[in-house]
């Protein structure tokens with residue numbers, strides 16, 4: 001239990017390409033202080049990385065995060081690139097992973113409560129930093145209800161993917 005009474009449970013990946021690294025690093029700091037977050041796993045890129053690593057294209061970031069969630073190494077990921085679109089496309093290639101690009105509060109909420117998305121993506125070239133930080137804070141507070149009416153809709157995807 002934390003002082004605020006919340007139980008930290010979530011293991012959250014943070015990742016970005018070079019176009020999203022500044023937001024990734026700031027949100028990572030916030031998540032490390034969040035009472036709901038038990039662990040923050042930074043998959044890069046980082047400015048201190050070798051030049052080749054720093055310019056790692058967004059598909060690698062999205063696929064790595066998606067595979068880690070698929071393999072049970074993390075519960076969620078928040079990923080940044082220029083628009084948020086590329087990392088979302090990449091993460092969605094991993095069977096069983098659902099990623100959404102969202103830059104507004106309602107979409108962030110519904111990405112979890114309607115779509116049970118494990119991955120939220122945002123674009124550093126699209127949204128202001130303070131809004132991105134707020135949305136990330138809201139996002140960790142949502143939990144999908146498997147008893148909700150939305151669950152049956154998601155089963156269509158699970159059946160299609162076979163997982």
Ligand SMILES: O=C[C@H](O)[C@H](O)COP(=O)(O)O
Nearest residue numbers: 017019081082083084085086
């Ligand atoms: O979706 C892609 C991202 O926005 C990426 O950071 C930038 O990609 P680009 O350089 O191809 O525009």
